[in-house]
Amino acid sequence: MKPDYSKLVRPQVASMKPYTPGTTVSQARKKYGLETFVKLSSNENPLGTAPKAAAALREIGDLQIYVDDDHHELRRRLAEPYGLGVEHVMVGHGSNDVVRTLFSAFLAAGDEVVMADPTFSLFPKDAILFGAVPVRVPLREGVHDLDAMLAAITPKTKIVVVVDPNNPTSTRVDRDAFDRFARALPANAILVLDQAYREYMPAGSVAGTDYVASRPATVVLRTHSKLYGLASLRFGYGLGDPELIAYAQRVRLPFNVSRPAAVAALAALDDEEFVRRSLETNALGKAYLYPALAKLGLHAYPSAANFVAVAVPGTASEAYEAMLQRGIVTRSGDALGMPGRLRITIGTPEQNALVVEALGSLVASAA
Ligand SMILES: Cc1ncc(COP(=O)(O)O)c(C=O)c1O
Structure with a gap:
C-alpha cells in the first residue's frame, strides 16, 4: 500500500502549485494543428544563440570529467566590468538557481520577504518553500x-526583492528613487536585485552593480538566458559581498553549472556583435510596437526589457487563446497576476508585424 504522501510532504509544499512555464510550440501545435508558431511567451532572444557560444559548444569533449567547480576564469570575467573580484560572484543553473541557493542559506521560518505584486513568481514561491512569509x-x-x-x-524582514525591469510588467524603477530606497533599507535586510533584463534597459537606469560595493547586503542577479540566447543551457549568476556569497556557496549544489554551460557562458561574453544585433533588434521592435499599439488604442507599460505588457480587449485568457489560434504564443496576464494584459516578447520585425496584425483583429472583433 502506498503511504499518504500528503501527510509526508512538508506543509509548505503541500499547498504549492508547480511552476507553469509558457506554452511550448509543440503544445500549441498539438492544440491547434497549425504547423508554424511564433513563440513569444518566455522572453527568449529572437535571434537565437550567440554564435560564439554555439561555436564553443561544438568543441566540447570529455563529458565524463566533472567540471572544475570553481569556474574561476568565468567568475573573474563576470566581475571585471564592475571593478569586482572573483569572490563577489556565485554561479548558478540559471539565476533561478542562485535565488534558491540564497534563500536556502538565509531564510528561516517566520522571516519576511518583501517584494512587489505581481513580480517574478519564483520569489513568493521560494520564500514559502523555506518557511518564510x-x-x-x-x-x-x-x-x-x-x-x-x-x-x-x-x-x-530578512530579504527585500526588487525585480528591475519587473516581470511581468516590463517596467523599471526610477534611479534616484531606487537610490533613496537602498539607503533607507535597514542594514541587515538583504536586497536582492533581479536584473535578468539589465542589458536591455535604457541609459539612466539603475546600475545595480554599483550597490554591490556601496551597500554590503546586496545581491544583483544576472542571466545569460535572455541577451545571450542561452536559456536552454541554464546559466545565471549573483554578484554580492564576498562574505554573503561565501555563505551561499556553502549550500550551492556541487557542479550546478555544467561544463557546456560554463564554456558557452564565457564565450558569449566575447560576442559583441551578437549583443549589438540583439539590442538593436529589440530597440527597433520597441520603436515599431509602441506607435502601432497606440494606433490600435492598446496601452502597454513603458518597457525597459525585451517584452511588452499590453492591455487587451476582453480577458487576457481570451486574448491569449485568440493569439494562439493565429499561431502566436504569448503569456496570459491572468496567470501572472496581471489580468487584462498579455505579456509578449519583442521579436524580429516580421514577428512583431504578426503580433500587431493579430492584436488588430482582436480589437476589430471586440468593437
Ligand atoms: C525576472 C526574471 N528573473 C529571472 C529569470 C530567469 O532566469 P534564468 O533563466 O537565468 O533562471 C527570468 C526569466 O523569465 C525573469 O523574468
Whole structure:
C-alpha cells in the first residue's frame, strides 16, 4: 500500500502549485494543428544563440570529467566590468538557481520577504518553500512602489526583492528613487536585485552593480538566458559581498553549472556583435510596437526589457487563446497576476508585424 504522501510532504509544499512555464510550440501545435508558431511567451532572444557560444559548444569533449567547480576564469570575467573580484560572484543553473541557493542559506521560518505584486513568481514561491512569509506590495501603475515597500519592512524582514525591469510588467524603477530606497533599507535586510533584463534597459537606469560595493547586503542577479540566447543551457549568476556569497556557496549544489554551460557562458561574453544585433533588434521592435499599439488604442507599460505588457480587449485568457489560434504564443496576464494584459516578447520585425496584425483583429472583433 502506498503511504499518504500528503501527510509526508512538508506543509509548505503541500499547498504549492508547480511552476507553469509558457506554452511550448509543440503544445500549441498539438492544440491547434497549425504547423508554424511564433513563440513569444518566455522572453527568449529572437535571434537565437550567440554564435560564439554555439561555436564553443561544438568543441566540447570529455563529458565524463566533472567540471572544475570553481569556474574561476568565468567568475573573474563576470566581475571585471564592475571593478569586482572573483569572490563577489556565485554561479548558478540559471539565476533561478542562485535565488534558491540564497534563500536556502538565509531564510528561516517566520522571516519576511518583501517584494512587489505581481513580480517574478519564483520569489513568493521560494520564500514559502523555506518557511518564510512573502509580503507582497502592490505595484503602482505597473511599477514597484518603493515607498510602500519601505513601509512594509518590519524587524522580521530578512530579504527585500526588487525585480528591475519587473516581470511581468516590463517596467523599471526610477534611479534616484531606487537610490533613496537602498539607503533607507535597514542594514541587515538583504536586497536582492533581479536584473535578468539589465542589458536591455535604457541609459539612466539603475546600475545595480554599483550597490554591490556601496551597500554590503546586496545581491544583483544576472542571466545569460535572455541577451545571450542561452536559456536552454541554464546559466545565471549573483554578484554580492564576498562574505554573503561565501555563505551561499556553502549550500550551492556541487557542479550546478555544467561544463557546456560554463564554456558557452564565457564565450558569449566575447560576442559583441551578437549583443549589438540583439539590442538593436529589440530597440527597433520597441520603436515599431509602441506607435502601432497606440494606433490600435492598446496601452502597454513603458518597457525597459525585451517584452511588452499590453492591455487587451476582453480577458487576457481570451486574448491569449485568440493569439494562439493565429499561431502566436504569448503569456496570459491572468496567470501572472496581471489580468487584462498579455505579456509578449519583442521579436524580429516580421514577428512583431504578426503580433500587431493579430492584436488588430482582436480589437476589430471586440468593437
Ligand atoms: C525576472 C526574471 N528573473 C529571472 C529569470 C530567469 O532566469 P534564468 O533563466 O537565468 O533562471 C527570468 C526569466 O523569465 C525573469 O523574468
